[in-house]
Amino acid sequence: MSGASSEVNSSDWLYAFAFADYPVRGALACLPDTWQALSSRRQYPHPMDHWLADMLTSIALIRSGIKASGRLSLQIRGQANPHLLSVECNEHWQLRGMARYRAQLALADKLSEIDSGLLTMQLEPPGEGVSYQGVVPLAGDRIAEAMQNYFQKSEQLPTCFILGFTEQCPTGLMLQRMPGEMAEDDWRRINMLAATLSHHELQQQQPEKLLKKLFYEEQIELFAAQSPRFCCSCSRERVSRMLLQLGHEEASSIVAEQGRVDVACEHCGEGYGFDQIDIEHLFASQDAAAPVSDRVQ
Ligand SMILES: [Zn+2]
Structure with a gap:
Protein backbone atom coordinates (compact mmCIF):
# COMPACT_ATOMS: atom_id res chain seq x y z
CA MET A 1 0.00 0.00 0.00
CA SER A 233 1.26 13.92 6.42
CA CYS A 234 -1.15 12.61 3.78
CA SER A 235 -2.08 8.92 3.97
CA ARG A 236 -4.53 6.42 2.53
CA GLU A 237 -6.29 6.41 5.89
CA ARG A 238 -6.89 10.16 5.76
CA VAL A 239 -8.16 9.99 2.21
CA SER A 240 -10.47 7.14 3.35
CA ARG A 241 -11.87 9.39 6.06
CA MET A 242 -12.52 12.10 3.49
CA LEU A 243 -14.43 9.59 1.32
CA LEU A 244 -16.49 8.51 4.34
CA GLN A 245 -17.42 12.15 4.88
CA LEU A 246 -18.33 12.46 1.23
CA GLY A 247 -20.86 9.66 1.70
CA HIS A 248 -21.51 6.25 0.13
CA GLU A 249 -23.80 7.56 -2.57
CA GLU A 250 -21.43 10.26 -3.80
CA ALA A 251 -18.38 7.97 -3.73
CA SER A 252 -20.28 5.26 -5.63
CA SER A 253 -21.44 7.74 -8.25
CA ILE A 254 -17.80 8.76 -8.91
CA VAL A 255 -16.89 5.08 -9.34
CA ALA A 256 -19.87 4.63 -11.69
CA GLU A 257 -18.72 7.58 -13.80
CA GLN A 258 -14.95 7.16 -13.75
CA GLY A 259 -14.43 3.51 -12.85
CA ARG A 260 -12.61 4.46 -9.64
CA VAL A 261 -11.94 7.32 -7.23
CA ASP A 262 -8.51 8.91 -7.66
CA VAL A 263 -7.34 11.49 -5.14
CA ALA A 264 -4.00 13.30 -5.46
CA CYS A 265 -2.44 15.08 -2.48
CA GLU A 266 -2.15 18.80 -3.17
CA HIS A 267 1.03 19.04 -1.14
CA CYS A 268 3.15 16.17 -2.42
CA GLY A 269 1.29 14.82 -5.44
CA GLU A 270 0.96 11.32 -3.95
CA GLY A 271 -1.97 9.52 -5.58
CA TYR A 272 -4.56 7.39 -3.77
CA GLY A 273 -6.85 5.16 -5.85
CA PHE A 274 -10.04 3.37 -4.75
CA ASP A 275 -11.92 0.93 -6.98
CA GLN A 276 -15.47 -0.36 -6.53
CA ILE A 277 -14.36 -3.10 -4.10
CA ASP A 278 -12.28 -0.66 -2.00
CA ILE A 279 -15.25 1.68 -1.74
CA GLU A 280 -17.65 -1.10 -0.70
CA HIS A 281 -15.16 -2.35 1.93
CA LEU A 282 -14.64 1.15 3.23
CA PHE A 283 -18.33 1.87 3.78
CA ALA A 284 -19.02 -1.63 5.11
CA SER A 285 -16.29 -1.21 7.73
CA GLN A 286 -17.76 2.11 8.78
CA ASP A 287 -20.79 0.31 10.29
CA ALA A 288 -20.78 1.02 13.98
CA ALA A 289 -17.85 3.43 13.91
CA ALA A 290 -18.30 6.88 15.37
CA PRO A 291 -18.54 9.75 12.88
CA VAL A 292 -15.12 11.04 11.93
CA SER A 293 -14.53 14.71 11.53
CA ASP A 294 -10.76 14.88 11.08
CA ARG A 295 -9.32 16.94 8.34
CA VAL A 296 -8.37 15.19 5.15
CA GLN A 297 -4.65 15.83 5.14
ZN1 LIG B 1 0.92 14.42 0.56
Whole structure:
Protein backbone atom coordinates (compact mmCIF):
# COMPACT_ATOMS: atom_id res chain seq x y z
CA MET A 1 0.00 0.00 0.00
CA SER A 2 1.37 3.40 -0.91
CA GLY A 3 1.12 6.53 1.15
CA ALA A 4 3.50 6.34 4.08
CA SER A 5 4.38 9.86 5.20
CA SER A 6 7.14 11.02 2.91
CA GLU A 7 9.87 12.39 5.12
CA VAL A 8 12.92 13.67 3.34
CA ASN A 9 16.53 13.72 4.54
CA SER A 10 17.71 17.23 5.00
CA SER A 11 20.75 19.26 6.02
CA ASP A 12 18.59 22.34 6.58
CA TRP A 13 18.95 24.18 9.86
CA LEU A 14 17.21 26.57 12.17
CA TYR A 15 18.57 28.27 15.28
CA ALA A 16 16.55 30.25 17.77
CA PHE A 17 18.36 32.84 19.86
CA ALA A 18 17.71 35.53 22.46
CA PHE A 19 19.39 38.79 23.41
CA ALA A 20 20.69 38.75 26.99
CA ASP A 21 20.12 42.47 27.63
CA TYR A 22 16.85 43.08 25.79
CA PRO A 23 13.44 41.39 25.58
CA VAL A 24 14.18 40.36 21.99
CA ARG A 25 14.17 36.86 20.59
CA GLY A 26 14.93 35.69 17.11
CA ALA A 27 15.69 32.84 14.77
CA LEU A 28 17.80 32.11 11.71
CA ALA A 29 17.02 29.48 9.10
CA CYS A 30 18.34 28.06 5.84
CA LEU A 31 16.02 25.61 4.02
CA PRO A 32 17.37 24.50 0.60
CA ASP A 33 16.55 20.78 0.99
CA THR A 34 13.03 21.43 2.28
CA TRP A 35 12.39 23.71 -0.68
CA GLN A 36 13.93 21.25 -3.12
CA ALA A 37 11.65 18.48 -1.81
CA LEU A 38 8.56 20.68 -2.04
CA SER A 39 9.27 22.10 -5.49
CA SER A 40 10.33 18.78 -7.01
CA ARG A 41 6.90 17.34 -6.14
CA ARG A 42 4.92 20.29 -7.43
CA GLN A 43 6.42 23.12 -9.42
CA TYR A 44 5.08 26.63 -9.07
CA PRO A 45 5.56 29.47 -11.55
CA HIS A 46 7.19 32.72 -10.53
CA PRO A 47 6.46 34.71 -8.35
CA MET A 48 4.31 32.09 -6.59
CA ASP A 49 7.44 29.99 -5.92
CA HIS A 50 9.07 32.98 -4.22
CA TRP A 51 5.98 33.67 -2.07
CA LEU A 52 5.75 30.04 -1.01
CA ALA A 53 9.48 29.88 -0.21
CA ASP A 54 9.23 33.05 1.89
CA MET A 55 6.15 31.71 3.68
CA LEU A 56 7.92 28.41 4.36
CA THR A 57 10.87 30.24 5.95
CA SER A 58 8.48 32.46 7.92
CA ILE A 59 6.49 29.58 9.39
CA ALA A 60 9.67 27.77 10.48
CA LEU A 61 11.02 30.96 12.11
CA ILE A 62 7.71 31.59 13.89
CA ARG A 63 7.42 27.93 15.00
CA SER A 64 10.71 28.35 16.88
CA GLY A 65 8.98 30.68 19.34
CA ILE A 66 6.07 28.32 20.13
CA LYS A 67 6.44 25.59 22.73
CA ALA A 68 3.00 23.96 22.32
CA SER A 69 2.72 20.88 20.10
CA GLY A 70 0.68 20.91 16.97
CA ARG A 71 0.54 22.09 13.43
CA LEU A 72 1.20 25.80 12.90
CA SER A 73 -0.13 26.98 9.57
CA LEU A 74 0.02 30.19 7.61
CA GLN A 75 -2.40 30.92 4.80
CA ILE A 76 -3.01 33.70 2.32
CA ARG A 77 -6.44 33.70 0.71
CA GLY A 78 -7.89 36.22 -1.68
CA GLN A 79 -9.64 36.95 -4.92
CA ALA A 80 -6.78 36.33 -7.31
CA ASN A 81 -4.87 33.65 -9.13
CA PRO A 82 -3.49 32.04 -6.91
CA HIS A 83 -6.44 32.14 -4.52
CA LEU A 84 -4.67 30.18 -1.77
CA LEU A 85 -1.09 29.90 -0.53
CA SER A 86 -0.59 27.64 2.46
CA VAL A 87 2.37 26.40 4.53
CA GLU A 88 2.62 24.34 7.73
CA CYS A 89 5.22 23.37 10.32
CA ASN A 90 4.71 21.03 13.27
CA GLU A 91 6.70 20.59 16.48
CA HIS A 92 8.91 17.98 14.77
CA TRP A 93 10.00 20.58 12.21
CA GLN A 94 8.17 18.83 9.41
CA LEU A 95 7.18 21.35 6.79
CA ARG A 96 4.98 21.33 3.72
CA GLY A 97 3.22 23.90 1.57
CA MET A 98 1.11 24.38 -1.52
CA ALA A 99 -0.75 26.91 -3.66
CA ARG A 100 -4.06 26.69 -5.47
CA TYR A 101 -4.18 28.42 -8.83
CA ARG A 102 -5.42 28.05 -12.39
CA ALA A 103 -2.49 27.41 -14.71
CA GLN A 104 -4.41 28.52 -17.81
CA LEU A 105 -5.25 31.99 -16.44
CA ALA A 106 -3.01 35.02 -15.85
CA LEU A 107 -1.23 34.95 -12.49
CA ALA A 108 -0.86 37.80 -10.02
CA ASP A 109 2.56 39.47 -10.34
CA LYS A 110 2.53 41.19 -7.00
CA LEU A 111 1.21 40.26 -3.60
CA SER A 112 -0.74 43.53 -3.58
CA GLU A 113 -2.73 42.29 -6.61
CA ILE A 114 -4.46 39.74 -4.38
CA ASP A 115 -7.82 41.44 -3.83
CA SER A 116 -9.49 41.18 -0.42
CA GLY A 117 -6.46 39.18 0.72
CA LEU A 118 -6.41 37.74 4.23
CA LEU A 119 -3.44 36.38 6.10
CA THR A 120 -4.34 33.72 8.67
CA MET A 121 -2.15 31.93 11.17
CA GLN A 122 -3.40 29.11 13.32
CA LEU A 123 -2.18 26.44 15.67
CA GLU A 124 -3.95 23.08 15.71
CA PRO A 125 -2.94 20.90 18.65
CA PRO A 126 -2.82 17.11 18.13
CA GLY A 127 -6.37 15.80 18.00
CA GLU A 128 -9.21 18.15 17.32
CA GLY A 129 -9.71 21.87 17.18
CA VAL A 130 -7.74 25.07 16.92
CA SER A 131 -5.99 26.53 19.96
CA TYR A 132 -5.02 29.81 18.38
CA GLN A 133 -6.08 31.76 15.31
CA GLY A 134 -5.21 35.22 14.06
CA VAL A 135 -6.46 36.88 10.86
CA VAL A 136 -5.42 40.22 9.36
CA PRO A 137 -5.89 41.84 5.95
CA LEU A 138 -2.97 41.09 3.64
CA ALA A 139 -0.67 44.13 3.38
CA GLY A 140 2.57 44.90 1.54
CA ASP A 141 4.25 43.80 -1.66
CA ARG A 142 6.46 41.16 -0.09
CA ILE A 143 5.84 38.30 2.34
CA ALA A 144 8.25 39.89 4.85
CA GLU A 145 6.08 43.03 4.96
CA ALA A 146 2.89 40.99 5.21
CA MET A 147 4.35 39.07 8.17
CA GLN A 148 5.51 42.22 9.94
CA ASN A 149 2.06 43.67 9.51
CA TYR A 150 0.49 40.48 10.87
CA PHE A 151 2.45 40.61 14.12
CA GLN A 152 1.86 44.32 14.55
CA LYS A 153 -1.90 44.07 14.01
CA SER A 154 -2.70 40.69 15.49
CA GLU A 155 -0.23 40.36 18.36
CA GLN A 156 1.01 43.90 18.91
CA LEU A 157 4.54 42.48 18.80
CA PRO A 158 7.01 44.44 16.68
CA THR A 159 8.62 41.76 14.51
CA CYS A 160 11.18 42.02 11.75
CA PHE A 161 11.56 39.48 8.93
CA ILE A 162 14.53 39.43 6.56
CA LEU A 163 13.75 36.79 3.94
CA GLY A 164 15.88 35.69 1.00
CA PHE A 165 15.27 33.31 -1.88
CA THR A 166 17.88 32.88 -4.59
CA GLU A 167 19.39 29.83 -6.27
CA GLN A 168 16.48 27.76 -4.95
CA CYS A 169 17.54 28.40 -1.36
CA PRO A 170 15.17 30.07 1.11
CA THR A 171 16.85 31.79 4.05
CA GLY A 172 15.58 34.07 6.77
CA LEU A 173 16.09 35.96 9.99
CA MET A 174 13.33 36.96 12.40
CA LEU A 175 13.60 39.36 15.33
CA GLN A 176 10.72 39.78 17.73
CA ARG A 177 10.40 42.35 20.47
CA MET A 178 8.65 40.80 23.44
CA PRO A 179 6.81 42.74 26.16
CA GLY A 180 9.32 44.32 28.55
CA GLU A 181 11.48 47.38 28.89
CA MET A 182 13.58 48.39 25.96
CA ALA A 183 14.57 51.78 24.56
CA GLU A 184 13.09 52.50 21.15
CA ASP A 185 16.58 53.41 19.93
CA ASP A 186 17.98 50.00 20.85
CA TRP A 187 15.23 48.19 18.93
CA ARG A 188 15.83 50.46 15.93
CA ARG A 189 19.59 49.88 16.06
CA ILE A 190 19.20 46.09 16.22
CA ASN A 191 16.84 46.24 13.25
CA MET A 192 19.29 48.34 11.25
CA LEU A 193 22.05 45.85 11.95
CA ALA A 194 19.78 42.97 10.93
CA ALA A 195 18.98 44.74 7.66
CA THR A 196 22.66 44.53 6.67
CA LEU A 197 22.49 40.71 6.61
CA SER A 198 22.82 39.27 3.12
CA HIS A 199 21.22 36.14 1.77
CA HIS A 200 24.68 34.93 0.78
CA GLU A 201 25.98 35.24 4.37
CA LEU A 202 23.06 33.25 5.70
CA GLN A 203 23.82 30.48 3.21
CA GLN A 204 27.56 30.42 3.80
CA GLN A 205 28.34 31.25 7.41
CA GLN A 206 28.04 29.40 10.69
CA PRO A 207 25.04 30.83 12.59
CA GLU A 208 27.14 31.51 15.68
CA LYS A 209 29.74 33.49 13.74
CA LEU A 210 27.06 35.23 11.78
CA LEU A 211 25.23 36.50 14.87
CA LYS A 212 28.51 37.63 16.46
CA LYS A 213 29.40 39.54 13.34
CA LEU A 214 25.94 41.04 12.92
CA PHE A 215 25.31 42.07 16.53
CA TYR A 216 28.93 42.49 17.59
CA GLU A 217 28.17 44.54 20.73
CA GLU A 218 25.45 42.24 22.08
CA GLN A 219 25.34 39.17 24.29
CA ILE A 220 23.34 36.54 22.48
CA GLU A 221 22.23 33.14 23.67
CA LEU A 222 22.03 30.64 20.83
CA PHE A 223 19.73 27.64 21.36
CA ALA A 224 20.12 24.09 20.06
CA ALA A 225 19.98 23.56 16.30
CA GLN A 226 16.77 22.25 14.78
CA SER A 227 16.54 20.30 11.52
CA PRO A 228 13.55 21.38 9.45
CA ARG A 229 12.60 19.08 6.56
CA PHE A 230 9.83 18.44 4.12
CA CYS A 231 7.31 15.84 5.23
CA CYS A 232 3.78 15.34 3.99
CA SER A 233 1.26 13.92 6.42
CA CYS A 234 -1.15 12.61 3.78
CA SER A 235 -2.08 8.92 3.97
CA ARG A 236 -4.53 6.42 2.53
CA GLU A 237 -6.29 6.41 5.89
CA ARG A 238 -6.89 10.16 5.76
CA VAL A 239 -8.16 9.99 2.21
CA SER A 240 -10.47 7.14 3.35
CA ARG A 241 -11.87 9.39 6.06
CA MET A 242 -12.52 12.10 3.49
CA LEU A 243 -14.43 9.59 1.32
CA LEU A 244 -16.49 8.51 4.34
CA GLN A 245 -17.42 12.15 4.88
CA LEU A 246 -18.33 12.46 1.23
CA GLY A 247 -20.86 9.66 1.70
CA HIS A 248 -21.51 6.25 0.13
CA GLU A 249 -23.80 7.56 -2.57
CA GLU A 250 -21.43 10.26 -3.80
CA ALA A 251 -18.38 7.97 -3.73
CA SER A 252 -20.28 5.26 -5.63
CA SER A 253 -21.44 7.74 -8.25
CA ILE A 254 -17.80 8.76 -8.91
CA VAL A 255 -16.89 5.08 -9.34
CA ALA A 256 -19.87 4.63 -11.69
CA GLU A 257 -18.72 7.58 -13.80
CA GLN A 258 -14.95 7.16 -13.75
CA GLY A 259 -14.43 3.51 -12.85
CA ARG A 260 -12.61 4.46 -9.64
CA VAL A 261 -11.94 7.32 -7.23
CA ASP A 262 -8.51 8.91 -7.66
CA VAL A 263 -7.34 11.49 -5.14
CA ALA A 264 -4.00 13.30 -5.46
CA CYS A 265 -2.44 15.08 -2.48
CA GLU A 266 -2.15 18.80 -3.17
CA HIS A 267 1.03 19.04 -1.14
CA CYS A 268 3.15 16.17 -2.42
CA GLY A 269 1.29 14.82 -5.44
CA GLU A 270 0.96 11.32 -3.95
CA GLY A 271 -1.97 9.52 -5.58
CA TYR A 272 -4.56 7.39 -3.77
CA GLY A 273 -6.85 5.16 -5.85
CA PHE A 274 -10.04 3.37 -4.75
CA ASP A 275 -11.92 0.93 -6.98
CA GLN A 276 -15.47 -0.36 -6.53
CA ILE A 277 -14.36 -3.10 -4.10
CA ASP A 278 -12.28 -0.66 -2.00
CA ILE A 279 -15.25 1.68 -1.74
CA GLU A 280 -17.65 -1.10 -0.70
CA HIS A 281 -15.16 -2.35 1.93
CA LEU A 282 -14.64 1.15 3.23
CA PHE A 283 -18.33 1.87 3.78
CA ALA A 284 -19.02 -1.63 5.11
CA SER A 285 -16.29 -1.21 7.73
CA GLN A 286 -17.76 2.11 8.78
CA ASP A 287 -20.79 0.31 10.29
CA ALA A 288 -20.78 1.02 13.98
CA ALA A 289 -17.85 3.43 13.91
CA ALA A 290 -18.30 6.88 15.37
CA PRO A 291 -18.54 9.75 12.88
CA VAL A 292 -15.12 11.04 11.93
CA SER A 293 -14.53 14.71 11.53
CA ASP A 294 -10.76 14.88 11.08
CA ARG A 295 -9.32 16.94 8.34
CA VAL A 296 -8.37 15.19 5.15
CA GLN A 297 -4.65 15.83 5.14
ZN1 LIG B 1 0.92 14.42 0.56
